[in-house]
């Protein structure tokens with residue numbers, strides 16, 4: 347299998363629309379960016395899998411939002427996996443790449459190895475955060491962890507919080523390149539029923555049952571939605587992941603009768619936006635005690651970026667440590 351010849355389609359999100367119905371979607375492929383994201387950490391395979399899938403989900407969802415700054419996905423659990431956090435930074439200008447970064451928080455001793463990867467998260471919640479930058483109020487939507495997969499969590503979020511029928515089919519895997527290096531690939535398809543087709547969305551949810559697609563769509567759109575989903579059910583992992591099947595060919599294979607139309611693709615890079623100023627700012631909300639834990643014997647406050655591992659050192663005064671200590675001493 348050759349990876350080099352297909353480089354134009356790797357680390358790309360391809361938006362598409364199905365003209366026969368009011369369904370839009372994205373095909374995302376991540377490979378080099380995933381290698382870079384995971385190379386920042388030394389995670390066990392279970393965690394790498396979750397981070398890879400979450401990064402793919404973030405790319406699919408992030409590209410649907412007109413972003414001036416970033417969209418974040420977070421999964422908070424009470425199991426051995428406490429947190430999976432990913433950020434997608436929209437392109438700074440048309441034609442520029444978007445950027446993705448990710449990290450995980452977990453208890454290594456409690457991690458299971460029985461293959462139930464999603465079960466390691468336990469109970470908790472799935473959150474989508476949209477931050478449009480300085481001077482704006484961040485948006486946050488939360489839904490309980492449900493459905494036994496990251497895809498199901500995101501589908502539930504869109505059904506309940508946005509009233510938009512949404513479907514994700516994701517796959518990922520790691521191959522060994524000639525020479526022995528490991529190489530990640532992930533690929534997925536997102537389908538969404540366009541809101542304009544369901545202006546008469548029936549009373550969603552109600553009682554205690556989760557929102558189902560037929561709560562959100564009338565008969566004809568629901569038929570379209572079901573037909574397209576059945577087509578997507580036929581997709582195979584290797585078609586999703588590539589690189590032998592190009593995203594455009596995948597759309598034709600799956601949806602040729604639905605008249606797929608593609609738009610300009612969005613390239614994605616690994617990228618971290620951390621800086622001394624941002625880290626200093628985040629430290630400024632810590633208590634004197636917490637800052638004390640981050641202070642070396644030499645009296646230097648240290649902090650590492652959880653996303654990229656960058657190491658920062660500060661004079662305690664510059665992060666407000668001395669001032670807080672003085673206040674404590676005055677009690």
Ligand SMILES: [Zn+2]
Nearest residue numbers: 618620651654
């Ligand atoms: Zn960083």
